[in-house]
Amino acid sequence: MTYKLEFSALLPYWEDLAAGLWFTIVLTVLSTVVGIAVGTLGASARTFGPKWLAGLVRVYVELIRNTPFIVQLFFIFFGLPALGLKLSETTAAFLAMVINLGAYSTEIIRAGIEAVPKGHIEAGVSLAMSRLEVLRHIVLRQAFAKIYPALSSQIIIVMLGSAVVSQISAPDLTYAANFIQSRNFRAFEVYLVVALIYLVLAIVLRYVLRVIGDRFVKVG
Amino acid sequence: MSLVSIRDVRKSYGTVEVLKGVSLEVAKGDVVAIIGRSGSGKSTLLRCINGLETYQFGAILADGIEVGGIHANMRELRRHVGMVFQQFNLFPHLTAAENVMLAPTVVNKTPKKEARAIAAEVLAKVGLSEKMDAYPSQLSGGQQQRVAIARSLAMRPKVLLCDEITSALDPELVNEVLRVVEQLAKEGMTLILVTHEMRFARDVGTNLVFMHHGKVHETGKPKDVFAAPQTPELQQFVGGNG
Ligand SMILES: Nc1ncnc2c1ncn2[C@@H]1O[C@H](COP(=O)(O)OP(=O)(O)OP(=O)(O)O)[C@@H](O)[C@H]1O
Ligand SMILES: [Mg+2]
Numbered sequence: 001m002t003y004k005l006e007f008s009a010l011l012p013y014w015e016d017l018a019a020g021l022w023f024t025i026v027l028t029v030l031s032t033v034v035g036i037a038v039g040t041l042g043a044s045a046r047t048f049g050p051k052w053l054a055g056l057v058r059v060y061v062e063l064i065r066n067t068p069f070i071v072q073l074f075f076i077f078f079g080l081p082a083l084g085l086k087l088s089e090t091t092a093a094f095l096a097m098v099i100n101l102g103a104y105s106t107e108i109i110r111a112g113i114e115a116v117p118k119g120h121i122e123a124g125v126s127l128a129m130s131r132l133e134v135l136r137h138i139v140l141r142q143a144f145a146k147i148y149p150a151l152s153s154q155i156i157i158v159m160l161g162s163a164v165v166s167q168i169s170a171p172d173l174t175y176a177a178n179f180i181q182s183r184n185f186r187a188f189e190v191y192l193v194v195a196l197i198y199l200v201l202a203i204v205l206r207y208v209l210r211v212i213g214d215r216f217v218k219v220g
Numbered sequence: 221m222s223l224v225s226i227r228d229v230r231k232s233y234g235t236v237e238v239l240k241g242v243s244l245e246v247a248k249g250d251v252v253a254i255i256g257r258s259g260s261g262k263s264t265l266l267r268c269i270n271g272l273e274t275y276q277f278g279a280i281l282a283d284g285i286e287v288g289g290i291h292a293n294m295r296e297l298r299r300h301v302g303m304v305f306q307q308f309n310l311f312p313h314l315t316a317a318e319n320v321m322l323a324p325t326v327v328n329k330t331p332k333k334e335a336r337a338i339a340a341e342v343l344a345k346v347g348l349s350e351k352m353d354a355y356p357s358q359l360s361g362g363q364q365q366r367v368a369i370a371r372s373l374a375m376r377p378k379v380l381l382c383d384e385i386t387s388a389l390d391p392e393l394v395n396e397v398l399r400v401v402e403q404l405a406k407e408g409m410t411l412i413l414v415t416h417e418m419r420f421a422r423d424v425g426t427n428l429v430f431m432h433h434g435k436v437h438e439t440g441k442p443k444d445v446f447a448a449p450q451t452p453e454l455q456q457f458v459g460g461n462g
Contacts (some may be wrong), residue, residue, distance in 0.1 A: 063309035122272055123368075127323035127375060128298035137326060141313050218313075 007189050013180040021178025021197060027090075027172060028159040028205075031097035033063070035152070035158070038098060039105025043143075044135055046106065047113045047173035057106060064103030070164050071097050077168040093172075101158045108150050112143030148217045150210040156202055175195060222281075223371065223379055223381070223410055224269060229278035231264060238264050239275065240434040244380070246389045246427075251405045252412045253421035253442060256431035257457065265431070266381050270301045283378055302372030305358040306388050308364040310356040314368045316343060317352040320374045328376070335374075342370040346400050347390040360394030366400055373404075380404070382413040398424075418458070422446050430454045 003166075042061065046054045060127070064072065076099075077092040087095065116139050124134035166175035177194040180185040224246040233241040238261045246252055252365070267273040269280055271294050272288050274431050280287040285297045288327055310319050320339040324330040343352055346366035356364055372380055382401065386394040398417065404423050405411055415421055420426060421442055428442040430453075438445065438454045449455045 022227060117307075117309070119305060119307050119309040120311060123303075123311075123371075125272065125304065126270055126301075126303040127371070128295050128327045129323060130295065133326050137322060138311055142311070145313060 003188065006186060007193070008044070008185040010180065010189060010193060013176075014184070016176045016180060017173070017194075018195075020171060020173040021201075023166060023171050024159070024162055024173040024201070027162055027170075028096065028155075031094055031101060031162075032155050032158065033134070035098045035101030037103030039109050042102060042106030043109035043113055044140070046133060048112050048135060061106050062150065064100055065107070069096070069100055070167060071159055072100060073168060074162060081095050087147055089165075089170040090166050091169060092168060093162070093170035097162060100191075101154065104154050104158075105151060108147050108154060109140075109143055111150075112145075112147035113139055115140045115146050147219050148213050152206070152213065155209060160198060160202065160204055161204060164215045168211045222246055222410070222411050223250075223283060225279075225281040225383060226265075226269070227279045227281075229265070229275050229280060231261075231268060231273065231275040235333065238434050239268070242431075242434070242436055243278075244436060244439075246410065248378075248410055249408050250410055250427055251425050252427045252429060253425035254412065254414045254429045254431060255416070255418070255457070256437075260431040261434040263383050266303070266383050266412065266414055269381060270298055270303050272303075295327070298377045302375060302377035302379070304365070304368050304372055304383070304385050306384045308356070308368045310364050310367055310371075313347050315353045315355055315419070316348060316359070316370075319356070319367055320371045323371070324374050330428050338374050339370075342373045343367070345373065346370045347396070347401075355377060355448065360393060361389045362396045365389065365397045367403075369400055369406070371398075372413055379410040379412065382411065382415075387416060390436065404459070418446070430457065432457075442461060 025045060042057045046057045049057070073092065073096040076096050077087065077089070080087065120138055120142070121134055124138045125131075129137070162172060163174040165172055169175060173194060175191050181190040184190070222245040224244075226242055226244040229239055229242045230237060233284070240369070242261070242265055244252070254265070256262050264273060266333045268275050269282060272290050282297055286292050287297060288294075310316075311322065314322065317336060317339040320342060321335040322333070325332060325349055339352065343349055344368055348363060348366055348370065351359060351363060351367070354365070359429065360366065369385075385398050385401075389397065398420050401411065401413070402420075405424050420440045423442075425442040428440060428445045429436055430438040430445070431449075432453050438449065438451050445454070446458060449458050
């Protein structure tokens with residue numbers, strides 16, 4: 001068996017690769033920021049909110065955690081138009097990722113909130129702080145410090161999982177790879193290179209998350 | 221007029237009544253020492269005074285505000301009623317100074333610089349000027365508890381509730397905390413403290429309250445009560461505690 005590697009076959013398509021890479025990065029960053037905001041609200045509602053709201057959040061979390069991401073994505077992109085809600089590929093991809101990370105981070109952050117000693121909450125309340133102030137300044141700060149490693153892992157998973165959005169033709173890195181190999185028929189080289197790009201992306205993301213963690217999420 | 225007025229307060233957890241009609245008047249400058257067996261309702265009573273627990277019957281007025289009343293502004297109430305806990309409960313992500321500054325900046329909207337000055341002042345009062353920028357994990361238990369006292373003082377409370385604040389400390393660290401409390405008492409701070417330190421209760425207290433089965437069983441001037449306890453229960457309790 002002799003297969004001659006021809007990486008030069010990728011060169012004419014470097015702009016497609018770069019565009020796909022950029023799309024993946026932007027999609028990941030935006031959906032991470034919004035997804036964690038959703039998770040923070042969700043976890044707060046589950047632990048401190050009224051019963052009906054906590055129940056609603058719980059249903060949302062279970063629904064998302066027990067169904068495949070690609071089905072969630074297809075439902076949003078192909079299913080919702082039946083209800084008259086037609087979204088672009090990019091919007092659908094973004095929404096699916098936010099909803100997905102929102103559910104997982106709700107669970108992760110909730111675990112952190114529940115690990116905060118009740119006494120700290122009582123101390124805050126005794127200092128005349130409102131529930132919201134206690135949540136923001138005492139509970140969430142400690143919760144994030146506790147669960148930051150778990151949250152970081154989840155963000156990496158979401159970044160890698162974003163490859164799935166190529167299935168609805170959102171123009172990400174994997175979509176670019178699919179496109180290029182359909183043109184130059186060099187699947188081996190294309191996917192090898194793209195795999196390496198994902199690998200580097202994951203390593204860089206891990207590093208960036210660690211720097212952010214050391215800088216902003218430390219505890220005493 | 222009483223600063224804290226507790227009138228026939230009853231409180232149950234489910235069907236178990238733990239406060240069975242407690243009445244107590246605390247005037248400005250009083251140092252009330254509450255003693256009693258485990259489970260007699262001391263903590264529950266204290267926690268009712270600043271609204272950490274609700275009660276079902278009777279009334280508590282603190283600084284003229286009816287605790288838990290439908291129109292009560294609990295935030296306003298808690299600005300005047302401080303509380304220190306057995307388990308220090310310092311916020312681990314904040315330094316000593318930041319622990320002290322948090323409530324003034326968040327609740328009173330005191331500017332950061334001014335809040336830091338308040339922190340310096342109250343931390344000096346508890347003898348911890350050099351530990352302003354230390355995190356709780358870098359402090360001994362006695363130091364942590366003194367920071368917790370300073371944190372309460374920063375809100376300028378009119379009355380300070382202390383629930384067994386030396387019980388979690390190693391014996392050699394108890395005195396440094398008691399000295400701080402004694403100093404506060406001397407300066408005229410109104411204190412309501414649950415304590416197992418009988419000598420401290422006798423020497424520093426202006427009033428002694430012996431709780432038994434959810435009631436104020438015996439009360440009076442500490443020296444009189446300790447010298448001649450009237451009820452057999454207190455006689456036994458004092459005897460048993462040396
Ligand atoms: N959250 C709660 N739910 C149910 N029962 C409770 C609760 N908190 C306290 N109790 C019960 O109420 C009674 C009084 O408790 P409390 O903590 O006030 O006693 P205490 O005098 O402070 O005792 P100790 O000296 O052990 O601190 C006890 O029988 C206790 O088991
Ligand atoms: Mg107690």
